[in-house]
Amino acid sequence: MTGYLRDAAALARKDLLLELRGRETLPSMALFVVATLVAFRFALAGEAEAASEGLLWVAIVFTALLGLGRAFVPEREQGVLDGLVLAPCDRSAIWLAKVVATFAFLVLVEAIALPAFALFFGGVGAATLAAVLLANVGICAVGCLLAAMAAAGRARELLLPLLFLPLAIPIVAGGVGAGVTDDPGRYLGFLGLYDAIFAILAWASFEYVVTE
Amino acid sequence: MLLGGGVGLALLWAPEDADQGISQRIFYIHVPIALTAYACFGWGAWKALRHLWTRGERYDLESYTAIHQGTIFGLLTLVTGSIWARVSWGVWWSWGEQQLVLFLILFLFYSAYFMLRFSVDEGPSRANLSAVYALFGVVLIPISFLAIRLAENFIHPVVFTREGPQMSGTMFTAFLVCLAGTLALAAALYTNELTGKRLDARLRELRELLT
Numbered sequence: 001m002t003g004y005l006r007d008a009a010a011l012a013r014k015d016l017l018l019e020l021r022g023r024e025t026l027p028s029m030a031l032f033v034v035a036t037l038v039a040f041r042f043a044l045a046g047e048a049e050a051a052s053e054g055l056l057w058v059a060i061v062f063t064a065l066l067g068l069g070r071a072f073v074p075e076r077e078q079g080v081l082d083g084l085v086l087a088p089c090d091r092s093a094i095w096l097a098k099v100v101a102t103f104a105f106l107v108l109v110e111a112i113a114l115p116a117f118a119l120f121f122g123g124v125g126a127a128t129l130a131a132v133l134l135a136n137v138g139i140c141a142v143g144c145l146l147a148a149m150a151a152a153g154r155a156r157e158l159l160l161p162l163l164f165l166p167l168a169i170p171i172v173a174g175g176v177g178a179g180v181t182d183d184p185g186r187y188l189g190f191l192g193l194y195d196a197i198f199a200i201l202a203w204a205s206f207e208y209v210v211t212e
Numbered sequence: 213m214l215l216g217g218g219v220g221l222a223l224l225w226a227p228e229d230a231d232q233g234i235s236q237r238i239f240y241i242h243v244p245i246a247l248t249a250y251a252c253f254g255w256g257a258w259k260a261l262r263h264l265w266t267r268g269e270r271y272d273l274e275s276y277t278a279i280h281q282g283t284i285f286g287l288l289t290l291v292t293g294s295i296w297a298r299v300s301w302g303v304w305w306s307w308g309e310q311q312l313v314l315f316l317i318l319f320l321f322y323s324a325y326f327m328l329r330f331s332v333d334e335g336p337s338r339a340n341l342s343a344v345y346a347l348f349g350v351v352l353i354p355i356s357f358l359a360i361r362l363a364e365n366f367i368h369p370v371v372f373t374r375e376g377p378q379m380s381g382t383m384f385t386a387f388l389v390c391l392a393g394t395l396a397l398a399a400a401l402y403t404n405e406l407t408g409k410r411l412d413a414r415l416r417e418l419r420e421l422l423t
Contacts, residue, residue, distance in 0.1 A: 142348075149341050153331035163328060163345070166321035167352060170359035177362055190362055194355055201351055208264055208340040 007089040011097030025070045033063040033113040052121040053179040057172045067105050068143040069160050072151040085210050095206040098144040106136050127184035131175045134191040142167050145202040148209045242292040244391040245285050248398045252282030257350035260343035272339035277406045281398050283322045289315050310360045317356050
């Protein structure tokens with residue numbers, strides 16, 4: 001098991017280093033989320049406060065999509081994925097490493113997005129914060145598997161949002177519920193359940209996505 | 213034939229609903245179609261699991277065909293549900309109807325399944341991807357249902373309950389006959405499509421051998 005975790009850690013480190021040197025994904029995600037929030041402010045001029053919780057969640061899901069679309073691009077472009085699949089490590093370690101890396105990106109972007117949201121729309125509650133963290137796990141777990149799937153297809157940039165959004169609807173429902181109701185516990189529990197079920201499913205099935 | 217009999221029973225034999233009158237009779241078509249769609253999705257996911265398990269090539273085609281049937285029946289559910297909503301409540305679409313919202317999400321999900329299938333070249337890799345996505349679908353059904361139930365609490369503070377009268381014996385029989393009819397129809401379409409697809413694949417193999 002330690003070997004498994006070491007493999008995953010090495011792969012995640014590779015992704016983070018690549019981003020640190022290249023700085024391709026993070027700045028565009030950060031810009032995108034702020035621009036989205038500003039655009040939403042004008043889309044709902046007047047009653048933005050009432051619906052703002054929903055805007056935050058749509059912005060997060062779209063920003064995550066932007067990052068996930070890039071997740072397997074380096075691997076595919078250089079044929080690294082074939083090498084990784086052949087390497088003597090468990091294939092699901094590749095998935096776990098990707099989840100860790102995208103989770104880190106997402107948290108960094110949200111560290112910009114949430115203060116910006118609080119500034120524009122006024123306040124972020126503790127329940128929203130907890131829901132965002134829980135939702136990140138589910139978004140990354142499902143998203144990394146689907147990104148690997150979409151990367152195998154021809155129109156990968158088109159395919160990923162189509163595959164991902166129907167699966168993200170429960171996350172948005174749970175997240176908005178946690179933010180706007182008096183009893184966030186049920187919604188946080190639901191997000192946790194979603195994370196657990198889909199993380200196990202993605203972890204178990206990733207091998208079939210990258211092998212033939 | 214079973215379906216025809218069921219429709220006949222539903223229209224002529226079963227007593228009319230006191231509140232909704234004639235429009236209630238669409239229930240005998242709408243609900244069996246919805247259940248059949250679930251059955252097709254479940255069957256497709258089961259075949260997908262078998263495929264990942266045993267690597268049998270035939271399961272891929274069977275899973276695809278079942279999901280194809282399920283999507284068609286799912287679309288029919290949306291259409292009949294929408295008609296029912298129009299007649300009963302005067303609107304074509306109601307977010308309060310949880311089953312319909314669920315079918316909308318599922319329809320989007322399984323449409324993406326076809327996009328995935330058509331964008332990957334034929335081969336073991338496509339079969340694996342489709343199978344994994346089909347498995348996700350069958351897990352998404354209860355999760356989405358739960359999400360819709362939870363969302364109901366903050367989108368519609370007043371819970372929309374429509375306590376219909378208990379089904380009487382004749383109504384229930386008519387309903388069961390209709391359900392059996394749609395299931396039989398789905399099974400017939402499934403075998404028919406499967407035979408066609410297999411024939412198609414065999415024909416392509418032969419043509420490749422010839423050239």
